[in-house]
Amino acid sequence: MNLHAITETDSAVIKMRGITKQFGGVVALNNVDLTAYAGEVLAIVGDNGAGKSTLIKILTGVYQPTRGTIELDGQPFTMSNHSDAIAAGVDAVYQNLAIADHLTPAQNLFLGSELTKSFLGMSVLDNKKMKLEATRTLKDRLGVQLKSMDVLTESLSGGQRQAVAIARAVRHENLRVLVMDEPTAALGPQETAKTLQLIKSLRNQGLTVIVISHSLDDVFAISDRIHVQRRGQCVGVVKTSETDNEEVLSMIVGAASTGATTTG
Amino acid sequence: MSEQTTSHLSMGQKLQPYVSFIGPMAMIIAILLFMGIVEPARYFRASNLNQILLDAALYMPMAMAMTFVITQRGIDLSIGSVAALSAIVMAFLIKQYAFPVPVAMLIALALGALMGLINGLVITRLKVPDLIGTLAMDLVYRGIALVLAKGLVLARFPELVTEIGRGQSLAYLPTPVVIGLITMLLGYFLLTSTHFGRYTISIGSSPEASDMTGIDVDRHRVYAYVLMGTMAALAGILLTGKLNAIQATSAPYFNLHVIAAVVVGGTSLFGGRASILGSLAGVLLLSMMINALVTLRIEFFWQSVASGVVIIFSVALYTWLQKKDRDGGAGLASLFQNPKESKTVRLFAIIVVSLLVLAILGMLFSGDVKPSG
Numbered sequence: 001m002n003l004h005a006i007t008e009t010d011s012a013v014i015k016m017r018g019i020t021k022q023f024g025g026v027v028a029l030n031n032v033d034l035t036a037y038a039g040e041v042l043a044i045v046g047d048n049g050a051g052k053s054t055l056i057k058i059l060t061g062v063y064q065p066t067r068g069t070i071e072l073d074g075q076p077f078t079m080s081n082h083s084d085a086i087a088a089g090v091d092a093v094y095q096n097l098a099i100a101d102h103l104t105p106a107q108n109l110f111l112g113s114e115l116t117k118s119f120l121g122m123s124v125l126d127n128k129k130m131k132l133e134a135t136r137t138l139k140d141r142l143g144v145q146l147k148s149m150d151v152l153t154e155s156l157s158g159g160q161r162q163a164v165a166i167a168r169a170v171r172h173e174n175l176r177v178l179v180m181d182e183p184t185a186a187l188g189p190q191e192t193a194k195t196l197q198l199i200k201s202l203r204n205q206g207l208t209v210i211v212i213s214h215s216l217d218d219v220f221a222i223s224d225r226i227h228v229q230r231r232g233q234c235v236g237v238v239k240t241s242e243t244d245n246e247e248v249l250s251m252i253v254g255a256a257s258t259g260a261t262t263t264g
Numbered sequence: 265m266s267e268q269t270t271s272h273l274s275m276g277q278k279l280q281p282y283v284s285f286i287g288p289m290a291m292i293i294a295i296l297l298f299m300g301i302v303e304p305a306r307y308f309r310a311s312n313l314n315q316i317l318l319d320a321a322l323y324m325p326m327a328m329a330m331t332f333v334i335t336q337r338g339i340d341l342s343i344g345s346v347a348a349l350s351a352i353v354m355a356f357l358i359k360q361y362a363f364p365v366p367v368a369m370l371i372a373l374a375l376g377a378l379m380g381l382i383n384g385l386v387i388t389r390l391k392v393p394d395l396i397g398t399l400a401m402d403l404v405y406r407g408i409a410l411v412l413a414k415g416l417v418l419a420r421f422p423e424l425v426t427e428i429g430r431g432q433s434l435a436y437l438p439t440p441v442v443i444g445l446i447t448m449l450l451g452y453f454l455l456t457s458t459h460f461g462r463y464t465i466s467i468g469s470s471p472e473a474s475d476m477t478g479i480d481v482d483r484h485r486v487y488a489y490v491l492m493g494t495m496a497a498l499a500g501i502l503l504t505g506k507l508n509a510i511q512a513t514s515a516p517y518f519n520l521h522v523i524a525a526v527v528v529g530g531t532s533l534f535g536g537r538a539s540i541l542g543s544l545a546g547v548l549l550l551s552m553m554i555n556a557l558v559t560l561r562i563e564f565f566w567q568s569v570a571s572g573v574v575i576i577f578s579v580a581l582y583t584w585l586q587k588k589d590r591d592g593g594a595g596l597a598s599l600f601q602n603p604k605e606s607k608t609v610r611l612f613a614i615i616v617v618s619l620l621v622l623a624i625l626g627m628l629f630s631g632d633v634k635p636s637g
Contacts, residue, residue, distance in 0.1 A: 082476075082478075083478055094476070096472070096473075097473075098470075098472070098473040098476040098477060099470070099473055100465065100466040100469035100470045100473050100474065100536070101469050101470065101536065102465050102466075102468065102469035102535075102536030102537055103462070103465055103466055103469060107462060107465075107466075111462070111466055111473075111474070111477045111479070112474075112477035112478045112479050113478075114459060114462060119457075124457040124458060125456075125457050125458060125459065125461075125462060127456070127457070168477075
């Protein structure tokens, strides 16, 4: 089965081709292709050291590939840092969420890109407006309503903090691709279910969501396709509806290959 | 994050904004009650209350700036020397070079800003830890002040200087108190309504997260030290006016006094939590406490003991209040329960017992006291 052949006609949002990344003599990624479409959840799975994190760091502009090209909406796309990626509509929510615990949710949502107003000719922070917009983003885009917007973020539950981190990314109108690194790793079962629901609703809003996860249960619960990495190479991309836990697991560990395995 | 932790935090959360103010206020009321019983006549005299405010005013600008420095997980131990050096330069410019007083004052403030900038660069560019960096710069600034002024006491300044340091022309409040309160208001505005204030909290809360969101962490840390240096210079000007004199060895304990005031006021030494109102309350508390010691005719040197004890107790209290897995007083109690800690207890016992034995031996074999010389 060759998924690329089937889907090449659709408009890919992200097309990474021949991505290779070397750190000194170590080859972290070797000639990896990755394609992601609008309105889908693409899961990236693989063992430790398979190159998952390196791959998404290249996608989000944190690393520059040694070789290979990235296309966004069919246009060649080069980034020199993470800000370039955000400007182009590719953002990431990291495992540690990059949240400042001692700020309120609204302050976190706008951290680094605060809204300002003019006061006596000076540009000062518009705290009221940020709080209003943060409340709206959380509610309209993520369906999350916090009891109070005035508490510090440290008092929120893991899932709520996750929502704040996601809201910070989706606040940008031009966001096309959201990358999430282990979104459920630190969460309990209930919070995990809520976060997975959140990811689905983002997909239904037309976003491309790329999720790295160690939990195959979560991957099967939300993803449309699964990209399997092993030892720096893509060992296959499968449709979630056409595979099962066992097959994916065998691809991850490199056991007897199956018909679904294609070279990326 | 477990549910239990969450509920603990939310309770602390509700209290948190008030704790920083209630803490020092409770201690202030305790001092008032105590002095009301022990020495009401002299403590509550109008002139004495005025004196307390005058003393507090000197520390207000520095406490405001130190709130920012500490909130960013920094510390500045050089402020006493920055104040002394700026004031010495101002004094020379006025007395020896007949500079106009306002110009000399502005030069002092700019010098303070420059010294703060140097501190900030030493910490962020040379990567010297703040504790060591500012302690070393303290030596440098103090040394330059000594080189400039030698043992001179520069005294008798124009009226504008003394007006700023101890004047009373503005209604009932002494001029320096008005200046101090204005700097506090400025600090509150900076903290709540500017990028600098917002990033101060985020950097103290999580430098990594701040960096990832594109905040220039180092630049904003430098800003805090520049503010600190400027406010230390302002304190130097206030001190010069208050005493109508300045010398190179002035203001030796500014750093610990100011840090004590800020920490008592609920600003966390671990970063991220700032309370300007708490710092104001902390400054008032320390001034009242020291004044009470003076009023009670307790020897001057006990002030240092009192300040140190206040710092230790406030930091311990707030650490306990802000701890995520609060374990009651278990930290100290575990010394006696946990078998692992029994060695610490034994060491403690050995040191105390040896001290006692040595003291007894000394007494047993002590001869007659011979007058020396």
